[in-house]
Amino acid sequence: MSDSNSQTVKFYQTGTFTVGNRLLDESLRTVQATTERSNSIDSGHRACQGCGQALGARYALDAAMRATDNNIIAANATGCLEVFTTPYPETAWSIPWLHSVFGNAAAVGSGMAAALKARGDTTTRVIAQGGDGGTTDIGFGCLSGMFDRNDDVLYICYDNGGYMNTGVQRSSATPPAARTATTMPLGDNPGSSFDTGKFLPAIALAHEIPYVATASVHDLHDLERKVEKAMSFHGARYIQINVPCPLGWGSEPAHTIRLARLAVESGLWPLFEGERGEVTDSTKIRYQVPVEDYLKLQKRFAHVFKPENLDQLEAIRALALKNIRRYHLV
Amino acid sequence: MLQQISGSIAVAEAIALCRPEVIPCYPITPQTHIVEHLSELIKSGQLKGCTYENVESEFASLSLCIGSSGAGARTYTATASQGLLFMMEAVYNASGLSLPIVMTLGNRAIGAPINIWNDHSDAMSARDAGWIQLFVESNQQAVDVHIQAFRLAEALSLPVMVNMDGFILTHAVTRIDIPNQQQVDGFLPPLVPRQQLDVRAPITIGAMVGPDAFTEVRYLAHHAQKQALAVIEQQAAEFEQIFGRDSGGLVKYYGNENAEIVFVAMGSVIGSLREMQRQTAEEGIDFGILSLRSFRPFPAQVISLALGKAKSAIVFEKSFAVGMGGVLTSEVHMATEANDLKIHSVIGGLGGRSITIKSLRKLLDAALKNELPNETFMDLDTATVEREIERQQDQASGPVAENILRDVGVVSASKTH
């Protein structure tokens, strides 16, 4: 789908506002709705039920495959995505794929791009990907370097707000107040501290790379459009997709898409796009919901509903309002 | 063509002749002149079809190598010392993935205390990393061995680390025969990767392997290194045929094969040992020199054979395992279990301390008199050491390095407590 098709109508995959792809002209349907989708990650992998990352990765890669006429090679950071797609002796990858170590996916991607450049191969394109730990923490240096050099790589971060593969520890993308194995809400501790953490999409934007976007697994059209748009640029590009994790968030597997939507509609996960340092567009919240609607479905936030922790709830509301103001979400 | 150039420039020229496709680099002394010159060769158009990347760290540098080698490109980088440590996770990964990357290590000490000068601590830190590790005695060998390194790496799909002594070789300006493109092309065919990320034939590289097959994968890495023992010899012979020079191989023995005393060492110190050999020969004193050109794979059988007639081996090494002693010494011990051989360990040249022929001669003279101890730290200033040990009777004796610098008068007197 081209940029000019920027949605005027919102499509929902689930819930009251569901609009089926069948109502759309075939050319406007999602990649996932077509039988020709590449299935970059094949079925039979070992992701948990309701894994947002498994969905996000397949959506993003299939969209990139369509945008490039199936010419994607990928570098992968260590993490859930790597582990659940390559259980020995199987692989779920139907695209050329290389996993090196935890903190270097962006650099490995840069290396692939350098090899293609040396060969004069302008057809094959490179995607590097990882979870939020592999991106915002241990892989941050390599990612910033890739941005700095403006290497021709699309980096996709599947953000589930923590180190889930190692048993749910805090990362710098863990939202304030979230309970993790290393940020337990014990005593006066609020879970992950307020005034900590980093929002990497804004940092990516500050590198003035050609394209930066946030996306969410609940909005397939928007996600696919952003990936396809990213592939229309050359140079360094960055997309961070919010991917709920039932294990780490303490949520129902069936709530993955709903949680992703509520994160957006509460203002806690702003959807925006930027080019070369400037925010160019953001997705308005159509039906704004209170943050509680999002938080109460997750055990990691259970403690904020205790009477003595109402200040935490208030602080989370303030975060949502800040996002709404900063990214013009209403 | 004969040229009078520095080791670094010579290596860069040799690398360019090998037609690399991707060179990521990060500056660290003493390898910087290599990658600077390569950048120049690429920017000036002399080296075509090569992507040069200035990256943000050594870890990124080798990670780019992994990506580019995985994508099937001939890939080169260089580093030293702390740089090797910083990329160490990727060092193990590159060999684990069987990627034929060639890397120069401009050998340098590892801190703390920070020290930019030559020894072999960096190379030794990677001795178990699964890379082929070759050492060169001279800059001509550095040129020749790099050319062989690409062919070796690609024949076995294994990364190769070429070790050249920092400063002593990298910065030394000497006469070097730089081969021509035709010669190098005749020796080094284009890369045919064992594995390559290709959209026409998708593969997965770097999948997880559990207890059910990890042993087998690791054994195969060992097997590949053992195969390298034969391939290194064979390629060195072929190289000699084409280029007319003996450069490479597993080991090189200098001197009388029946000598009772044999020095065993790696790298540029071989030159000084040979000079001493030349001098002592005039006095009628005989000793042999065994130069280990391949450290990984470790040519145990060849070493045992080469030391077959020796009564006493002096293993000279520029690094040691703290709390254990000379690493090369213990490996030579292992290799010569069946030999009737007394092995002496000498640790010298640490952190760039000059290895003088005078000091080497003292070792030889002691060995001739049967007075060389099992372990010697060559030119160790025992007075300074004893003063510091004495000082450490006081629990809060302060930082060792600064204490010693003050003793030897380097730190200004005004800084005394």
Added chain:
Amino acid sequence: MFQIRIHGRGGQGVVSASELISVAAFEQGKYSQAFPSFGSERMGAPVQAFTRISDEPILSREPVMDPDMLIIQDPTLFHAVNVFEGARIDGYLLINSSRSVETLGIEDMTSKYPAGHVQILPATEIAMKHIKQPKPNTVLLGAFAALTGMLQLEGLEKAIRERFAPRIAEPNVVAASAGFQHIQQHLNESAEA
């Protein structure tokens, strides 16, 4: 084997000087080896560089311990470093200074050398005249060639032109020649005297 040790300070071209000697020797068909006593890059720090010249391949990697030729680019080093350490007193000594042996206070050492083997010349002043920079090294190399006969001026000029861009090389060629003539004239005068 002829061994040279150059003492100077970072930024004076000590390392370049040792390399230029080796390239000039190479041009004359000799084996040569040049290397610095390495340190971090820092202007003003004491620096040494070594060159060996031989008809045979050079094997040794040790620093030059007993130089046949000692070149002192900066006379203030007499108070900082034992520049004479190991120097062969049957060798040569070349000092960049506008002062005399007496005022430099090094007579004890210089008196041991054969007559004419110790030469002092104001290389920095000569360099300022020809290359407009206080870089005495090429002047000293010209002087070295004249003093020892180890190098021909032509070889040195070729080495300078090979190593530097014309804009830098040409004034340095003139400077080297000036250094050469300065010493030659001095030697001639001494011979006549």
